[in-house]
Amino acid sequence: xxxxxxxxxxxxxxxxxxxxxxxxxxxxxxxxxxxxxxxxxxxxxxxxxxxxxxxxxxxxxxxxxxxxxxxxxxxxxxxxxxxxxxxxxxxxxxxxxxxxxxxxxxxxxxxxxxxxxxxxxxxxxxxxxxxxxxxxxxxxxxxxxxxxxxxxxxxxxxxx
Numbered sequence: 001x002x003x004x005x006x007x008x009x010x011x012x013x014x015x016x017x018x019x020x021x022x023x024x025x026x027x028x029x030x031x032x033x034x035x036x037x038x039x040x041x042x043x044x045x046x047x048x049x050x051x052x053x054x055x056x057x058x059x060x061x062x063x064x065x066x067x068x069x070x071x072x073x074x075x076x077x078x079x080x081x082x083x084x085x086x087x088x089x090x091x092x093x094x095x096x097x098x099x100x101x102x103x104x105x106x107x108x109x110x111x112x113x114x115x116x117x118x119x120x121x122x123x124x125x126x127x128x129x130x131x132x133x134x135x136x137x138x139x140x141x142x143x144x145x146x147x148x149x150x151x152x153x154x155x156x157x158x159x160x
Contacts, residue, residue, distance in 0.1 A: 004066060004070065005066070005095065005097060005102060005123045006062045006063065006065050006066025006069065006123075007062075007063055007066035007067060007070065008066075009059075009062050009066075010058075010059045010060065010061070010062030010063025010064070010065070010066055011059065011063055012059065013055050013056070013058050013059030013062065014055070014056055014059030014060055014063060015059070016052075016055045016059070017051075017052045017053065017054070017055030017056025017057070017058075017059055018052065018056060019052070020048045020049070020051045020052025020053075020055060020056075021048070021049060021052035021053065021056060022052075023048045023052070024045050024046075024047075024048040024049030024052055025049075027044050027045045027048065028045045028049075031044070031045065069122065072149060072151065073122075073151040073152075075143075076141040076142065076143060076149070076150070076151040077141060077151060077153075080141030080142055080143055080144075080150075080151060081111075081112065081141065081142055081143075081144045082139060082140075082141050082153070083109050083110065083111075083139075083140060083141075083142065084109065084137050084138070084139060084140075085107040085108060085109035085119070085137070085138050085139070085140040085150075086107060086108055086109070086135065086136070086137060086138075087105055087106070087107050087132050087133065087134050087135060087136045087137075087138060088106050088107060088108055088118075088134065089105070089106045089134060090103060090104075090105050090106075090129050090130070090132060090133075090134065091103065091104050091105075091106065093123065095123060100125070100126065101126060102123040102124065102125065102126075103123070103124045103125070103126055103128075103129030103130075104120050104121055104122065104123065104124065104129070105120065105121040105124060105129055105132050105138075105152070105154075106118065106119070106120045106121075107119055107120070107121075107138060107140060107152070109140050109142065109150065111142060111144070111147035112144060112147075115147065117142065117147050117148055117150065119140060119142075119150035119151075119152065120152070121152040121154065122152060131154075131155065132154065132155075138152075138153065138154050138155065139153035139154065139155075140152055140153055141153060
């Protein structure tokens, strides 16, 4: 779950936002057809619709970001250039899942022309992140047409 945190987080926020938007729409429908509805009834529509819109927008942004990263990683695993990278830091992030902090491993690698590039693993559990050490050599895949784009492989074997 840690690896795809943005997708899960985004989906949950999007779902909560959708529910709030539906509640707002139902209340709007009820007040439109309710004879003698009080003038202040609009607030009962605006609040859930506003909250729903904000939650849906945040959720959609996280989900799109996570899906783009996932698609990039899949593409690089299929057609990227494999190279060795050096772990430069193992960092705790400000993100928690089930009260457990997520971590990130940062690395540097050289592309085919010898130009140094940097990347990160994305979110990892503490256990997974601490399987690595600063200075350790790991595998990454990068896009030879855009060497700044890379995907973390770590110790894992590449699919053949």
